[in-house]
Amino acid sequence: MNATPQILLTNDDGILAPGLTALYEALSPVGMCTVVAPVTECSAVAHAITMRKPIRIQKSNHSFKGFGWAIDGTPADCVKFAVKKVLRSMPDLIVAGINHGANTGINTVYSGTVAGAAEGGIMNVPAFAISVASYEYDDFSTAAEFAQIIAKKILENRLPEYTFLNINVPPVPKEQIAGIRITHQGKTRYDEIFDERKDPSNNTYFWLRGERILLEHSEDSDEIAVANNYIAVTPLQCDLTNYNAMDYLRKWDISLE
Amino acid sequence: MNATPQILLTNDDGILAPGLTALYEALSPVGMCTVVAPVTECSAVAHAITMRKPIRIQKSNHSFKGFGWAIDGTPADCVKFAVKKVLRSMPDLIVAGINHGANTGINTVYSGTVAGAAEGGIMNVPAFAISVASYEYDDFSTAAEFAQIIAKKILENRLPEYTFLNINVPPVPKEQIAGIRITHQGKTRYDEIFDERKDPSNNTYFWLRGERILLEHSEDSDEIAVANNYIAVTPLQCDLTNYNAMDYLRKWDISLE
Numbered sequence: 001m002n003a004t005p006q007i008l009l010t011n012d013d014g015i016l017a018p019g020l021t022a023l024y025e026a027l028s029p030v031g032m033c034t035v036v037a038p039v040t041e042c043s044a045v046a047h048a049i050t051m052r053k054p055i056r057i058q059k060s061n062h063s064f065k066g067f068g069w070a071i072d073g074t075p076a077d078c079v080k081f082a083v084k085k086v087l088r089s090m091p092d093l094i095v096a097g098i099n100h101g102a103n104t105g106i107n108t109v110y111s112g113t114v115a116g117a118a119e120g121g122i123m124n125v126p127a128f129a130i131s132v133a134s135y136e137y138d139d140f141s142t143a144a145e146f147a148q149i150i151a152k153k154i155l156e157n158r159l160p161e162y163t164f165l166n167i168n169v170p171p172v173p174k175e176q177i178a179g180i181r182i183t184h185q186g187k188t189r190y191d192e193i194f195d196e197r198k199d200p201s202n203n204t205y206f207w208l209r210g211e212r213i214l215l216e217h218s219e220d221s222d223e224i225a226v227a228n229n230y231i232a233v234t235p236l237q238c239d240l241t242n243y244n245a246m247d248y249l250r251k252w253d254i255s256l257e
Numbered sequence: 258m259n260a261t262p263q264i265l266l267t268n269d270d271g272i273l274a275p276g277l278t279a280l281y282e283a284l285s286p287v288g289m290c291t292v293v294a295p296v297t298e299c300s301a302v303a304h305a306i307t308m309r310k311p312i313r314i315q316k317s318n319h320s321f322k323g324f325g326w327a328i329d330g331t332p333a334d335c336v337k338f339a340v341k342k343v344l345r346s347m348p349d350l351i352v353a354g355i356n357h358g359a360n361t362g363i364n365t366v367y368s369g370t371v372a373g374a375a376e377g378g379i380m381n382v383p384a385f386a387i388s389v390a391s392y393e394y395d396d397f398s399t400a401a402e403f404a405q406i407i408a409k410k411i412l413e414n415r416l417p418e419y420t421f422l423n424i425n426v427p428p429v430p431k432e433q434i435a436g437i438r439i440t441h442q443g444k445t446r447y448d449e450i451f452d453e454r455k456d457p458s459n460n461t462y463f464w465l466r467g468e469r470i471l472l473e474h475s476e477d478s479d480e481i482a483v484a485n486n487y488i489a490v491t492p493l494q495c496d497l498t499n500y501n502a503m504d505y506l507r508k509w510d511i512s513l514e
Contacts (some may be wrong), residue, residue, distance in 0.1 A: 031409075046333075047303035047366050054462035055451070076303075076367075077465065080449045085463075106379055109304050109495050110333075118497075121448045122363055128472045146513060154511055160502045162444070177513055182506045184498040187419070189379045192337045194312070205311035206342075208334065231513065235502035238366050240375075241441040245492035246477075249439045252410055256403060256434055256488065 005031030005092040005155050006085030010078040011099060012112030014041040015070045019098035019132070019140050026144035027095060031153050034091070036082035038112075039070040043101070047115040048074045053080070083123070093151060094120035094127035094164075098143045102133035102223065104222040105169050105188030105212070114166055114236070121164035121238050126154045128165035131227045137171030145174070145182040146231060159235070166234040168226050186221030189213050262288030262349040262412050268356060271298040272327045276355035276389070276397050283401035284352060287408050291415070292347070293339035293367075294328040300358070302370040304329045312338070332373030334439030340380070350412060351377035351421075355400045355460040356388035359424050361479040361489065362445030362469070371423055371493070378421035378495050383411045385422035390483045394428030402431070403488055424492040425483050438487040443478030446470050 007027050015037040018139060027033050039058060050073040058070040069086055071078050076193045091150040095098060096116035113129045128150060132143050133224025146169060159165070166185075170177060190210030197205055222232040264284050268277045272294040284290050296315060307330040315327040320376030326343055328335050332353060340347060353373030360368040370386045377384025385407060389400050403426060416422070423442075427434060454462055474481060479489035 009408055035443075041309065044306045044308045045303075046360045046372070049301045049303070049367055049465060050509065051301045051465055052298065054454070054456075055462070055465060056291060056462050073454045073465075080447075080465065080467075081451060081463070083450050085451055087322065087347050095323065106495065108497055109375070109379075110306055115303070118366070122366075142513070149511065149513070153511060157509065160499065160505055163499045163502050165506075166497075174513065180511045180513065182273060182503050184500065184503065185496050187496070197311070199311075203313070205313050206338075208306060208308055208330075208337065210337075214428060233506060233511070235499040235506055236497040237499040237502075238363065238497065239442050239444070240365055240493040240497070242417065242420045242492040242494040245420050245441050245494075248417055249422075249490060249492055252414065254406065254437045254490070256399070256406065256431065256437065 006087060007031040007033045008091040008094045009033055009035045009080050010037050010075050010096050010116040012038065012042050012045060013100055014038050015068055018102055022140035022144045023095060023098050023147055026148045027151055030148060034082065034087060035068040036071060036078045036086055038075060038078060039072050042074055042112050044110045045074045045112040046110050047076055047118060049076050050074060054198045056185060074162060075112045076119050076197040079119035088127050090123060090144045093155060095126055095147065097130035098140045099131035101131060101135045102168055103129060103131045103166060103207050104226055105186040108166060109183050117164045118238055121162050124162050126159045128167055130167040132171055133168045134171035140173045157173055163235050163237050168222055170226050170229045172229055173245055176229055177231060178229040181225040183220050183222040183225045183232040183234045185234055186223035187215040188223060191217060263344060264290045265295050265339050265348040265351045266290055266292045267332050267353050267373040269295060269299050269302060269332045270309060270357055271295050272325055276357055279397035279401045280352060280355050280404055283405045284408055287405060291339065292325040293335045293343055294326060295332060295335060296329050299331055299369055301367045302331045302369040303367050304333055304375060306333050307331060311340035332369040333376050336373055336485040347380060347382050347479035350356050350408060351382055352404065354387035355397045358388060358392045359390035359425055359483065360386060360388045360423060361483055362443040365423060365442050374421045375495055378419050381419050383416045385424055387424040387426055390425045391428035399431045399434060400426040418496050420492050423493050425479055425488045425489045427483050429486055433486055434488060435486040438482040438489055440479040440482045440489040440491045442471040442491055443480035446472060447478060
């Protein structure tokens, strides 16, 4: 490559999150990094975009030497805004993270971080999301190091069309990492719990939480790979079609009477 | 079937939306319908779930003879809440809609309505989302009629595992419907426009909108089917893995140095 690669960084933990700083520091030697991230934490916003309220922007100095744009929107908004109003062109790479908490299994679908990278997939710009697979583990160094390795690899080789990567790094020191595994999105779901409480005015409200249920135990699933201390690298795309079901449905011979 | 089927209804246009009333009326002859829907319109929330603020619930009488629960959350929240706190068991069918506006192509990924049905896919409960493919067209009658036909069909035959349907009905009178087509999610993206304005205090804000770009013209895509006045029935699932890309990535032979 001749020109300096343009790298767009975003996340869903918000512009002040230490995982984003770690990512910025790891990728600055690889290319020109521009940060456009949500002003506040917005985990579990999935692929939401802001269309019913205005979007406001702040320039943030934070630790980014003048590169940070804080958006009161979602990660998907951030990528769209960056392409149109900050970079004014497609970047060479979009990276979302480093997320605090696993984005494996069905979390993939709920994750704002993954949606940030998915915007790359939709635009056919190489992209990846990267997460440390624990809310408790605060050391982003291994994930940052891997982000740099994979960023270089993608800039050299690109990715298959409309494809982006979802990377989950086990919450252990580097010497305990068992290796890298190319994985699929594990089949999981949550058993939800609505924790019922009363506010000071005696009105009922609920907190949503859930317990994860593994629906498969394949060695190639992201969930199992991370549990076995492998870095899980899952290629994703945004076509939800179940192609195998199309013929089944054609046999129904549905008509509008 | 012997027992009365339990049908859960939700949407993303909010509990007061006429498309939801039309759906309720169409499906009440098919089973016992329970409505759990967002208190306000929340289009484009995608698969967001509410985990960083409390969730509040109101019982709504609306036109639903006492069946409506209004949630200050997303469609995905609604389905989760319904299963755990209203029905207290899995329904036989989950239906989201009737949405005002097309949920074809990449809109599938941004849609709160589709995410409501996707919760069925995740729980392995038969589900479908149904939309009238125009913001301007207010006649839900053909979509309502088709919702009843497909609901009966699904209750008879079920759906393939972890699969849900995304149905888009052209915005034309019934006699102009060309037929039913089993489709895949069309490849599209948006070219975004950030409409820049000043508020009365002279602060800048933006409205996000976009112009749709068709990236394929297959007869089997939902976009093209609807444009040709076919009702598009697309089987979806929540596994985003690009399985074809796994071998490609394995050849990269990535390591953590």
